[in-house]
Amino acid sequence: MHKGPIPVLLFEDDDGQALLTKEALEADGFTVDVCRTGREGLDRLFNTGYEVYLIDMKLPDIAGVEILRRINTIRPGAVCIIVTGHGDEAAAVEAMKLGAYDYIIKSPYMGHLTALPVVIREGLARRQLKAEREQLQTELWEQARLLEERNAELRRANEELKRLDQLKSDLISMVSHELRTPLATMKEFTSILADHIAGPVTPDQQQYLAIIKANIDRLGRIIDDLLDMAKIEAGRIILTKGFVEVRPLTEHVLESLRPLAEAKQVSLELQLPQNLPGVFADEDKVNQILVNLVGNAIKYTDGPGRVTVSAVERTNELEFSVADTGIGIAPEDVPRLFEKFQQLRRVPGLSGGKGAGLGLAISKRLVELHGGRIWLTSTPGAGSTFCFSLPKYHVEEIFHECVRTGLEQAKHNHESFSLIVTSIMNFTEIKAQYGLEQASRLLKEAEGVLREAVRRGRGDIVIRWQQGEMVVILAEVDQAGAKAIADRMRRTMEERAFTLGSQTVHVTVRATSATYPDEATTWEELVQLSERRLPRPDVSKTTILIVDDEPKIRQFLKQALELREYDVLAAASGPDALEQLKRQPVDLVLLDLMMPVMDGYEVYHLLKEDPKTRDIPVIIVTAKGERKDRQLGLDNSTYNYITKPFQLEDLLAKVQEVLQQRAASR
Amino acid sequence: MGQRVLLVEDEPELLQALSVRLTASGFACRLAANGLEALAIAQAWHPQLVIADLVMPKMDGYTLVQRLRQDPATAPIPIMVLTAVPAFARESRQELRGVHVIQKPFDSEQLLLTARQLLGQNASSGGLSHG
Numbered sequence: 001m002h003k004g005p006i007p008v009l010l011f012e013d014d015d016g017q018a019l020l021t022k023e024a025l026e027a028d029g030f031t032v033d034v035c036r037t038g039r040e041g042l043d044r045l046f047n048t049g050y051e052v053y054l055i056d057m058k059l060p061d062i063a064g065v066e067i068l069r070r071i072n073t074i075r076p077g078a079v080c081i082i083v084t085g086h087g088d089e090a091a092a093v094e095a096m097k098l099g100a101y102d103y104i105i106k107s108p109y110m111g112h113l114t115a116l117p118v119v120i121r122e123g124l125a126r127r128q129l130k131a132e133r134e135q136l137q138t139e140l141w142e143q144a145r146l147l148e149e150r151n152a153e154l155r156r157a158n159e160e161l162k163r164l165d166q167l168k169s170d171l172i173s174m175v176s177h178e179l180r181t182p183l184a185t186m187k188e189f190t191s192i193l194a195d196h197i198a199g200p201v202t203p204d205q206q207q208y209l210a211i212i213k214a215n216i217d218r219l220g221r222i223i224d225d226l227l228d229m230a231k232i233e234a235g236r237i238i239l240t241k242g243f244v245e246v247r248p249l250t251e252h253v254l255e256s257l258r259p260l261a262e263a264k265q266v267s268l269e270l271q272l273p274q275n276l277p278g279v280f281a282d283e284d285k286v287n288q289i290l291v292n293l294v295g296n297a298i299k300y301t302d303g304p305g306r307v308t309v310s311a312v313e314r315t316n317e318l319e320f321s322v323a324d325t326g327i328g329i330a331p332e333d334v335p336r337l338f339e340k341f342q343q344l345r346r347v348p349g350l351s352g353g354k355g356a357g358l359g360l361a362i363s364k365r366l367v368e369l370h371g372g373r374i375w376l377t378s379t380p381g382a383g384s385t386f387c388f389s390l391p392k393y394h395v396e397e398i399f400h401e402c403v404r405t406g407l408e409q410a411k412h413n414h415e416s417f418s419l420i421v422t423s424i425m426n427f428t429e430i431k432a433q434y435g436l437e438q439a440s441r442l443l444k445e446a447e448g449v450l451r452e453a454v455r456r457g458r459g460d461i462v463i464r465w466q467q468g469e470m471v472v473i474l475a476e477v478d479q480a481g482a483k484a485i486a487d488r489m490r491r492t493m494e495e496r497a498f499t500l501g502s503q504t505v506h507v508t509v510r511a512t513s514a515t516y517p518d519e520a521t522t523w524e525e526l527v528q529l530s531e532r533r534l535p536r537p538d539v540s541k542t543t544i545l546i547v548d549d550e551p552k553i554r555q556f557l558k559q560a561l562e563l564r565e566y567d568v569l570a571a572a573s574g575p576d577a578l579e580q581l582k583r584q585p586v587d588l589v590l591l592d593l594m595m596p597v598m599d600g601y602e603v604y605h606l607l608k609e610d611p612k613t614r615d616i617p618v619i620i621v622t623a624k625g626e627r628k629d630r631q632l633g634l635d636n637s638t639y640n641y642i643t644k645p646f647q648l649e650d651l652l653a654k655v656q657e658v659l660q661q662r663a664a665s666r
Numbered sequence: 667m668g669q670r671v672l673l674v675e676d677e678p679e680l681l682q683a684l685s686v687r688l689t690a691s692g693f694a695c696r697l698a699a700n701g702l703e704a705l706a707i708a709q710a711w712h713p714q715l716v717i718a719d720l721v722m723p724k725m726d727g728y729t730l731v732q733r734l735r736q737d738p739a740t741a742p743i744p745i746m747v748l749t750a751v752p753a754f755a756r757e758s759r760q761e762l763r764g765v766h767v768i769q770k771p772f773d774s775e776q777l778l779l780t781a782r783q784l785l786g787q788n789a790s791s792g793g794l795s796h797g
Contacts, residue, residue, distance in 0.1 A: 173755040177721060180750035181677055184770035188683035191774045197690040220771050227752060 005031040008120070009050040011041045011067060012083070013059055017106070021054070021083075024113040030120070038062030045074055052120050055100075057084040057091050065095055072099050077131070079123040083112075101126060165234065172230045179223050187216045225358040229340065232365045239282040239369055246276050246318065249283065250309050253290040257298060265303025266324075268294075271310035279318050279390040285366045286390065292359040293322040293386045300384070301326030315645065317372065317389040328380040338364040338374065363388070403523045407516055416518070418482035421530045422450065422489050422511040430505060438500045445498055446507070450489060479515040486511035510534055531563060542659060543567040543584070547577040547603065548592040548621070557590065560648055561655070574598030578606060581613055588659060593622040617658045621646075668694040669785050672713035674704040674730065675748070676722040684717065684748075691778055701725025705733055708740050715785050717777075720749040720756070728761040744784040748772060 008030045012018040015036075022032040033050070035041035038059045053071055057064035064082065071078050082095045082103035092103035101123035104112050192198055194209040201209070231237050254268045261268050279286070290309070297307040305325040312319050329337065340361045367374045367388045378384035403419065410417035424430070424446065431439040477485065490511040498505045512533035520526045544566050546557045554570045561568045569586060571577035575598060577589070589607065593600035600620060607613045619640045642654050671693045675681040678699070685695050696711055698704035701718070702725040708716065716734065720727035727747055734740040747762065750770040756762060766780055 169755070173752055176752045176755075177750040180770045181680070184748075184750065184772065185677060185680040185683055187771045188680065188687060188774065192683060192686055192690075195690075195774070197686060216771065 005029055006052060006120075006124070007048075007050045008032045008052045008054060009041060009044065009048075010034045010054045011038065011059055011064075012054070012056045013037065014056075017056075020110055021113060021116070024110075025117060025120075028117040030117070038067050041067065042070055042074075045071065049075055049078075051079060051124065053078055053080045054083050054116075054120075055080060055095075057082060057088055057095070065091070065098060068095055068098050068100055077127065079120070079127050081119060081123055083116075168230075168234050172227060172234065176223065176227050180220070183216055183220055183223075187213065190216065225362060228362050229358050229365075232362065232369075237285075237366075237369060239285060241280055241282050241370075243278045244281045244283045244286055245278050246311055247272055249286060250290065250311070253287060253294060254309060257291065257294050260295070261298045261307065264298065264301070264305075266298050266301050266305045266307055268298075269306060269308045271308060273312065276311060277313060277318065277392050279392060281370050281390050285370070289363045289366050289388065290320070290322070292363045293388075296359060297322050297324035297326065297384070297386070300324065313392070314389070317391050319387060319389050321385050321387040323383060323385040325383045328382055329376070329378040329384050330380055331378075334376065334378065337376070400523070400527075403527060407523045407526065410516060416478040416481075417516040417526075418477040418479070418485075418513055419515075419526050419530045420482055420486045420489065420511060420513045421534055422486070422493065422509055423534050424493075425508040425510055427507075430500075430507070434500045434505075442498050442500060442505065442507075446493060449492055449496060452492075477515070479513075479518045482513035482515050486513045528563065532565070542588070543569065543586040544588045544590060544655070545569045545571060545577060545580065545586045546590045547571045547574065547595070547600075548590075549573060549595040550592070553592070557651075560652070564652060566655075574600075574603040574606075577603060581607075581616075585612075586616060587662070588655065589616055589618045590655075591618050591620050593620060617662050619654055619658055668692045669715065670694050670696070670711065670713045671781065672696050672698065672704060672707055672711070672716045672718075674698045674701065674716065674718035674722070674727070676700055676719060687774055687777070688781070693781075701727060701730035701733070704730055708734060708743065709737070712739075713743060715744055715746065715781060717746045717748060717781070720747060720751050728759055731761050731765055746780060746784060748777075 005026075006029060008025060010018060010021055010032050012021065012034060013036050018034045018036070022034060025032050030052075033044065033048075035044060038061045042062075055064050055067050055071075059067070064084075068080055068082075071080055080095075080100045082092045082100050083106060084092045084103060085106050089103075089105065092100075092105075096103065102119050104116060104119050106112055190209055190212050193201060194206065194213065228237075250270055250272065254270055258268055294307060294309060301307060301324045307325075308321075308323045310321050310323070338360050340358060364374050367390070370390050372389040372391065374386070374388040376384055376386045407417050409415075424443075427439065427443075430442060434442075490509045493507055493509040496507075498507065512530050514520055514526045514530035514533070516526060520529050544561055546554055546561075546568060548554050548557070548570075549572055551572070554572070558568045558570055569580055569584065571580050573595060577591075581589075591600050591603060595603075600622075604618060604620070607616065607618065617640065619642055621642055621644060623644045640654065640658050642651055671688055673681060673684050673688070673695055675684060675697075676699050681697055681699070685697055688695050696707050696713065698707055700722040704716065704718065705725070707713070716730075718727045718730055725733075727749070731745055731747070734743060734745065745765050747765050747767045748770055749756070749767060753769070756767070766784060768777065768780060
């Protein structure tokens with residue numbers, strides 16, 4: 001802002017007016033120069049700049065509007081205020097359109113002079129605001145320009161990255177091609193010689209040819225490893241995950257490496273517990289990891305020795321280990337072991353150990369791509385154990401993933417998408433009569449039957465729970481198509497005679513379907529709809545009360561149980577639970593132990609004291625280590641526990657078990 | 667006279683090796699150094715099996731497969747592709763649908779086994795009518 005008196009140029013031909021105006025303004029912090037003609041004022045304008053111009057519209061020589069125009073040309077942004085006589089408002093308004101800041105109408109008694117300083121100051125303030133706004137605008141433009149520049153740079157960089165990525169891909173492809181082609185020629189001519197096609201071969205020559213062939217094969221494997229590593233680093237490995245059964249896979253790996261091991265007098269052993277769950281993984285990649293680890297173990301074990309492959313179940317994953325009785329690894333070598341191009345320390349007389357040194361690095365990355373870990377323990381001279389973990393196969397998660405991705409795909413392609421749920425209604429009886437193992441076999445066989453029936457459509461089959469329910473996920477099938485397929489499946493299954501042991505078993509099947517977009521739009525709706533349509537007489541009308549202070553757990557349990565056709569009530573605290581139980585009887589209570597206000601023990605005691613609630617079975621949901629049976633004063637026959645974290649399937653099985661016990665005791 | 671196999675490979679030495687191997691195993695072979703030559707021979711000679719490389723000058727294996735499939739006279743001929751192109755680089759190629767691909771370097775036993783299988787299939791589906 002202007003400091004000191006504000007310079008004003010006044011265009012006024014009336015001396016009296018001019019003097020009074022000058023006096024009034026100079027008393028109020030302005031200095032005023034007066035010019036009596038337009039010409040005089042404009043001359044001054046060239047020499048001196050003023051903050052403010054007061055212009056009388058009626059000057060003898062030049063029209064006020066013209067003066068305004070010239071001031072705006074010579075001193076752009078000047079604050080011009082029109083001073084005009086009564087009746088000239090129209091001209092004043094015109095002047096405003098031309099850029100005047102304001103106008104003031106002369107009053108006969110000079111009253112307008114008191115208002116003038118205010119009008120001027122307002123004008124100055126407006127100019128200041130305008131200047132600030134313009135400054136801001138300029139800065140914004142500048143920023144927008146910079147942003148645009150950055151964007152352009154990013155676009156260029158992105159395109160460059162894409163180009164480099166493609167180049168890398170092409171390079172990998174090219175190198176692979178160029179290296180493998182000559183190998184193919186060498187290998188073929190070597191085998192032509194070895195197969196006596198080009199004439200007789202002496203035993204010595206035969207041996208040399210075998211050596212050449214073995215080395216060609218080794219070179220081929222090194223190229224494969226280098227390519228694998230390059231692919232992993234270029235992010236070009238895409239896992240095709242699915243259900244992988246551990247036993248056949250590990251057996252196959254050991255079988256393929258047995259000749260190598262037997263040649264060194266190393267025995268191969270497999271130790272797998274019964275009922276080991278499957279893993280959710282890319283079978284080829286798991287195979288590759290195991291071949292690498294077992295191959296290494298054999299390589300670094302001198303006969304007589306032993307390599308043992310085993311697997312154990314952990315909470316969310318399966319832990320595999322490959323243990324050998326070999327030379328072991330020096331502690332200082334362990335940290336570098338999973339790095340690229342690392343060779344284990346050369347041991348004199350060891351004939352193996354020649355490769356690109358990539359096997360472990362590749363294995364590590366493949367394990368990590370699955371969300372698992374890899375590590376080892378080793379005692380030099382006594383052997384090494386390499387371990388890795390892979391996520392367990394969770395039927396529910398995979399099922400949801402299948403439905404979700406399938407539906408997304410369908411939405412994207414504007415196609416229909418159907419779920420067909422088939423359920424063996426007498427599965428529980430079959431399970432009771434023939435045992436779980438036999439019943440599972442039946443389920444597997446039924447899956448094969450369904451797979452055959454689905455073959456023509458694009459679809460997948462997921463077996464859920466252990467209750468004989470199978471869900472068929474179908475893309476591109478509309479409502480009518482889904483109903484027809486469901487019907488066909490039901491007939492196929494019922495007409496089929498399954499054999500368990502020596503007996504023939506007939507199954508009763510219900511099949512329902514739900515279709516996007518006809519009946520549901522989200523995957524959750526699809527699942528719920530198709531399941532709700534399945535009759536499930538044995539669990540209907542059963543009410544369960546969930547008592548847990550954690551809203552997420554309440555929500556999760558409620559959804560999971562409702563999906564199973566239970567009626568579910570939820571209480572956030574002990575008092576809340578007791579209140580709800582007064583109003584409505586329930587068949588089962590799921591009770592969290594650790595809750596504020598009133599903990600699970602107290603709730604339990606209160607339930608057991610009241611004759612109305614005494615007989616309601618309770619499942620206590622507790623974290624590990626929270627169990628304090630004695631505090632509850634309970635014996636084994638009356639309480640039921642489930643320990644957090646639990647598998648949903650385990651909880652549901654427990655719920656069913658407790659409900660069945662209750663039904664039986666009535 | 668053995669079954670007619672057309673070998674297509676731009677590496678002359680590998681072409682020679684394939685020819686020696688297959689001739690020794692009782693097949694009648696014709697050789698082509700690229701897709702264009704192969705197409706001409708296929709139309710005139712009616713091979714019972716085509717074994718082709720992918721990366722070749724003048725006409726590559728992808729195009730060759732496509733052209734053989736388009737012509738009703740050559741469409742039923744089974745095709746085996748022998749290639750050093752890694753799997754990830756050819757996965758997206760539609761042309762190779764229904765074509766048996768063997769990765770180089772290959773085992774002779776595997777090559778012969780696959781060749782015999784493909785020829786057997788062809789015989790049973792009536793593709794020998796040209797003989």
